[in-house]
Amino acid sequence: MLNELEQVLPADIEKRSFEIITEELGDKELIPGTEPVVKRCIHTSADFDYADNLVFSDNVAERALSAIQNGASIVTDTQMAKAGINKKRLAQYGGEVYCFMSDEDVAQAAKENGTTRAAACMDKAASLYRDGRIRKQNGEQESGLIFAIGNAPTALVRLYELINEGKLKPELIIAAPVGFVNVVQSKELILTLKDIPYIVARGRKGGSNIAACICNSLLYML
């Protein structure tokens, strides 16, 4: 059995994977500039549905890369997504990754408001947000905000409300919750937003792994 393994050097495994993905995509047309995002989602999931279900706002990659280069931070709705993002790479541009899901005040707020912790996390992000920037914990630096949502449609719905109330203006929304209850609808909400760059995994599919890998695909473009 062991001799059936393909001999590929550790450093070449990812390269070889992307070659196979490119080969199997064949002449599938992708939007110029978004190919690395699509291919990394397929790399992360082995699911070629991502060649069809990712929706990109105009020039989103360009705008996202510019936000990252200007020190944007990333807010996630799961510790898993936070764990999956290349934080060292992001830090090179001054950004951090925040996940408020385990915070005591978030649990308390969710309980009091009869909402989910993920929605309460968006309120917490908004409370830290001023003039297009987030106040970092050390108080020293500020940056724009990217939301990478891979789990909770309730986070996306709250995000939509906060944007419409003028309390948040994200540099990018990665909308990739997964599942069966309000997942599809929450993503359609994000698709109605004007002037907010987005990458949406339309339909039921997505996940913390997909949200994280979309962030990484952007980071690796720089």
Added chain:
Amino acid sequence: MLNELEQVLPADIEKRSFEIITEELGDKELIPGTEPVVKRCIHTSADFDYADNLVFSDNVAERALSAIQNGASIVTDTQMAKAGINKKRLAQYGGEVYCFMSDEDVAQAAKENGTTRAAACMDKAASLYRDGRIRKQNGEQESGLIFAIGNAPTALVRLYELINEGKLKPELIIAAPVGFVNVVQSKELILTLKDIPYIVARGRKGGSNIAACICNSLLYML
């Protein structure tokens, strides 16, 4: 748009999701005792392929639950999988989650041996392993080992070798790497093991999220 959302209380979202999954599975036959694993993989991915691609060794759920109740710890091949496992629930039975991927000695060993860090992690697990148990860092307790592999086929291959060399005897192998290079083959290797309980996501699909959710599906059965 907001009024198109289904009204479901936060506490009921997961229950409602599982109802939808059960409904859509229809009369699909699942192996008794494995249904919660299959359904949670679908819940995590919105991908019904998991109704077909999960392979279970005989009585694996029963054996895995017994291992957890006896204090088994879990070794993962990614920080993401570690982040996704319900560590509080596992700790109730005395188990911990280990991921050696960021360890300096693992990076060093991988470099020296021309292998991947994931494979070197399996060697590190074996070096900590004695008489069916792992030496915990505080030196006080010992437990069996469950391997939850959601990323690296090289980890599975090394695990297979270590088992055949008599250096490891896992209580359970969750074999769910995802991807394109040796992923399929590495899972087939695990399927050839005798006397080692396994849950294998056959084919290309899997991921850290799937490895973690299989662990959680077992924990939630207790």
